[in-house]
Amino acid sequence: MTELDASEFRSLITSVFPHLTGAVFKLAAKGWDSIAVDVDDTLIFKFPRDLSAERALRKEAALLGVVRPSLSMAVPDMRIHEGPPFFSSHTKIEGEHLITEDYEALGEGDRRRLADDLARFYAELHVIETDRMHEAGAGAIQPWQSPEAVRTKALPLLPPEIRRFAQRVVSDFEILPPDPYGNIYGFFDGHGWNMAFDHGQKRLNGIYDFADSGFGPLHQEFIYSNFISPDLTARIVxxxxxxxxxxxxxxxxxxxxxxxxxxxxxxLADDPANVEQMVRSAAAWATVAARAD
Known part of the structure; x- marks a missing residue:
């Protein structure tokens, strides 16, 4: 779909939901796949950018319909509207992103409660019957780049002082045996940008964005919280x-x-818009991990 401004989104949404005519509309996010619109800070509408994004949004809604009743954690109750144009809607889960600085400001009890809540979320998700998830459309998670591609494209971009450590990580990854617990249906996106965290109450209200969920190695589920803090990951585990x-x-x-x-x-090595951010992310990880090694 072409890029739309807020007034055009208002027209599209109110044609289906006329009671929202007097509501406040704002663009919430311009993601890779969809444009999200926040209405009155209570509803989220997503408009896919293309047919591939439409299929992904439709699948996400189906997956959420299966997992939501099995979880203690709040996740979106996503509804599909066929249109045209095609879009989804769900009630907004109150809360903001959780980033490193936010986590570091939490006290011991709040950190423990957060880790317990996330551990329960993963435990409940991992026991949902695989047949049900397959029927809802879940497939294998997106594969990573090959070790050879990482050596060729990523390592030369790293600062020399951490390149040797990164080379060792690639070698260690190459010889990892299969995950002892095999593949499970999981979230595989548990970083703080997919969390609705109440900073006033210091607790997690919910988790969203199941577009990358699917079947993958169980241990991989626990890597994404390291974007927030290794301390949080250790507590979750x-x-x-x-x-x-x-x-x-x-x-x-x-x-x-x-x-x-x-x-x-x-x-993203050949993507000038994003490569610098990825270099900083990899370098920050390597600096911390090398010290802890």
Whole structure:
């Protein structure tokens, strides 16, 4: 679809929801796949940019319809409107992103509660019947770049002082055996930009954006919270082990975290709009991880 301004979105939405005529409309986000519109800070409407994004939005709504009743955590109750144009709607989950600085400002009790809530979210998600998720449209998660692509495209972009450490991570990733728990249906996107965190109450109100969910190795589920803090990941892993009885391999999670950062850098190495951000992300990870190694 072509880029639209707020007034055009208002017209499209109120043609289906005339009671919103007097509401306040604002563009919430311009994501890779869809444009999101916030209405009165209570509703979110998503308009896919193309047919591929439309299929992804339709699949996400179907997946949420299966997982939502099984979760203690709030997730969007997404409804599809066939149009034209095609779009989705759901009630907004109150809260803001959770970034590193926010997490570091939390006290011990709030950190523990956050980790417990996320561990329960993962534990409940991972036991949903795989057949139901397949029927709803879940497939394999998006593969990462190959080790050779990472060596060729990502490593040369890194500062020399951390390149050797990154090379070792790639080698460690290459020899990892298959995940001992195999593949599960998971979220695989649990970073703070997909969280609705109440900074006043210091608690997580909900999680959104299931577009990247699917079937993948269980340990990979636990790498994304490292974008917030390794401390949070360690707490989630311990709480998850207590809930499920599964023993997780922390070294495997560390290797996967590093290779994921490098894979993202390799994927966007030729994208001038995003490559610098990916270099900073990979360099920040490597600096911290090398000190802890």
């Amino acid at each position: 311990s709480a998850y082990e207590s809930l499920t009885g599964r023993r997780l391999d922390r070294r495997r999670i560390a290797i996967l975290t590093g290779f994921h950062r490098l894979s993202e850098l390799a994927e």
